[in-house]
Every structure is written in structure tokens, then in C-alpha cells.
Amino acid sequence: DAMVIQNPRYQVTQFGKPVTLSCSQTLNHNVMYWYQQKSSQAPKLLFHYYDKDFNNEADTPDNFQSRRPNTSFCFLDIRSPGLGDAAMYLCATSREGSGANVLTFGAGSRLTVL
């Protein structure tokens, strides 16, 4: 089945210790997104890639970086996690130009910072 796969599902790190979260997709969608979601809050868009074009949200901290080495993979790097970065990180994909542009989400990576 075509899908969006995130790894790891659960990540525990120490304050300041870098973390990398990965996302892969078999949907052949041209847009990939990284969202941060804290409990009972709306998902917050961190970045998105439209094909190869990288789009950083204005309020995304510099501590967050992203890489998309090819159309199927995307990575989220948190260089120095703080306690406030503990959250669920959601990867999503969509095919722009296909009408509704529905987002397909991965299962998420839950980050705990000790």
C-alpha cells in the first residue's frame, strides 16, 4: 500500500542532544511537509518542500532544519532540542494541482526531551 512512513515512532533525547527524524513516501507526491503538534493544539507547519523548493515558515526556530535528498525522503533535524520541543512531529504529503490537495500524514514521531 502506498503510504507515508515515519521513523522512529518514539524518540527520547537529552536536552541539547541532536535528533533526526525521517519520513519516506511511496505516493509519488510532490509536496512534503513537517508539522509540530503539541497536546490539544493545532498542527504547526515548520517547513514544506514543493518539489525541490524549500519553504521555511517565518516563525520556525533556527534550531530546526530539514533536508529532502530525493522526492521520496525528507528529514527533520533538531540541532539542540529544548524541553519546549517535546511534541509529536508529523510528516505529510500532497500532490499539488490535484484539486483538493488532501494531506496524507505519517503516523508521527513523538519526541520526549529529558
Added chain:
Amino acid sequence: GQNIDQPTEMTATEGAIVQINCTYQTSGFNGLFWYQQHAGEAPTFLSYNVLDGLEEKGRFSSFLSRSKGYSYLLLKELQMKDSASYLCAVKDSNYQLIWGAGTKLIIKP
């Protein structure tokens, strides 16, 4: 600023009907989405409205009034598995998706 408002929490009884409202103020409008999110899981797509009126999909229906900046999600014949958060999201004039904080729906036997 852009804003999506939905109730924080609602409670309903198994087998009943519940309506979850969403009002929005955005710069332009290019469609409204409803997503379901079970606790600790990712959102999954439920419905999409871009024109006024009712879209029906099985037990779930979604309504849109663009002139009122208003939508609702109607869930019929509630089942325990419908206990989840329901997120309303609007695509604005720049095709950016603006998300509500979600409505937590609690189903009681």
C-alpha cells in the same frame, strides 16, 4: 489575523447524532477540510468542501457556508470508535492551510 474557532470538547452518546461547528476568518478561501485524529495518532482526512452545501459520506456529512464563514461536521449513529479529535482546516488565498485546535469528541455508552 487568521483564525479558526471550534469547541474544545463535546460529549455525545453512542448511537446518537452530533454536530461539530467550525467558524473561520481567513484571508481568502480555497476550501475547507475536516480531519479525524485519534489520541496519539496522525490526522486522517474525512471531508472537503469548496462550494456551499452539504457533502455526505456514509455516517459523516460536512456542510459549508462561505458567506457566513461557517462549517459543521455531522456524525450520525455514533460509535465508540468515533471518540477522537476533529480538526477543521481552511486553505487561504495563498493556499496555506490554517488549522483549528480541534474538537475532542467523547462518546459515552
